[in-house]
Amino acid sequence: MRYLLRRFLEEADRPAAARHGRGPGASTPRASRARHARRAARLPPEPVALPARSAIDALLALDLTGYLTDDLLPKLDRASMAASLEGRAPFLDHRLVEFACRLPVELKVPASQPNGAA
Numbered sequence: 874m875r876y877l878l879r880r881f882l883e884e885a886d887r888p889a890a891a892r893h894g895r896g897p898g899a900s901t902p903r904a905s906r907a908r909h910a911r912r913a914a915r916l917p918p919e920p921v922a923l924p925a926r927s928a929i930d931a932l933l934a935l936d937l938t939g940y941l942t943d944d945l946l947p948k949l950d951r952a953s954m955a956a957s958l959e960g961r962a963p964f965l966d967h968r969l970v971e972f973a974c975r976l977p978v979e980l981k982v983p984a985s986q987p988n989g990a991a
Contacts, residue, residue, distance in 0.1 A: 889928055927978050937970070 946962065953960035964970075973981075 889932060929978050929982060930974075933974075933981070937974075 949960045949962070
């Protein structure tokens with residue numbers, strides 16, 4: 874718990890997009906550095922800020938263009954192939970994603986959770 878608190882405080886002064894890329898996970902510092910080094914070696918640097926209507930929209934855009942394509946979808950692909958299954962991502966239809974991106978922030982984050990916390 875002390876590590877998570879220290880990490881939270883160290884990241885507090887960084888821009889939201891940079892903090893979001895680091896994630897709040899409980900991995901060890903060594904594993905976290907190795908993961909970020911692998912990612913940095915194969916990707917161009919992420920922009921500090923993406924054009925968006927709000928900070929939440931910018932963070933969602935980072936997830937859509939980074940975390941989803943570089944982490945979640947490859948994991949789905951490897952896991953489904955290991956089990957000889959065909960994995961589908963029905964909510965990634967471009968028309969649905971474009972519609973969801975156009976929705977106002979108030980519909981994406983419930984009013985009882987203004988900062989997006991679960």
